Amino acid sequence: METKTKLNEETxxxxxxxxxxxxxxxxxxxxxxxxxxxxxxxxLFKQAAEERSAMATELQNYVQLNGKEAEDEGSVAAKxxxxxxxxxxxxxxxxxxxxxxxxxxxxxxxxxxxxxxxxETAGSAMNDVLQAxxxxxxxxxDKIRDLRDASA
Numbered sequence: 668m669e670t671k672t673k674l675n676e677e678t679x680x681x682x683x684x685x686x687x688x689x690x691x692x693x694x695x696x697x698x699x700x701x702x703x704x705x706x707x708x709x710x711l712f713k714q715a716a717e718e719r720s721a722m723a724t725e726l727q728n729y730v731q732l733n734g735k736e737a738e739d740e741g742s743v744a745a746k747x748x749x750x751x752x753x754x755x756x757x758x759x760x761x762x763x764x765x766x767x768x769x770x771x772x773x774x775x776x777x778x779x780x781x782x783x784x785x786x787e788t789a790g791s792a793m794n795d796v797l798q799a800x801x802x803x804x805x806x807x808x809d810k811i812r813d814l815r816d817a818s819a
Contacts (some may be wrong), residue, residue: 669792670792671793674791674792674793678788678792678793679730679735681784682729682793684780685780686723686727686730687736688776689722690723690740691773692773692777696712696713696716696770697716697772699712700703700713701772703763703766706750706760708766708814711814715807722800723816729796731787763771767811768815770811771812774807775808777804777808778805781797781801784797785797786799
């Protein structure tokens with residue numbers, strides 16, 4: 668029987684995937700907070716970055732409890748996306764709408780990653796942790812989507 672300190676290899680691999688996604692999200696929000704001039708967006712992005720960092724750390728702790736080395740870097744694809752986001756932001760004059768469009772695109776990615784992992788690990792000892800983190804992801808995703816729609 669799987670427990671949080673005796674996770675099967677497949678569950679650990681899925682946690683590693685979510686760690687990378689959270690690091691990617693943290694990096695994206697951190698950079699967006701530095702780029703955007705709107706104070707309320709800056710605060711939202713900083714809060715989201717801190718939350719994603721905490722979520723990555725929580726998952727890293729479970730991976731390490733299982734005797735594995737936890738991921739500590741994001742993905743190459745996300746780094747490429749952030750470069751593209753910075754270029755688009757500069758070309759659009761740093762428009763809050765454009766920043767929100769790109770932020771939502773990143774949020775779509777992490778939301779889908781959580782949904783996939785939750786399906787693949789249904790019944791896992793980690794289900795309660797993953798469900799709680801997914802609720803936080805969805806909350807930020809929906810807030811950014813609503814702000815994007817309102818800024819159009």
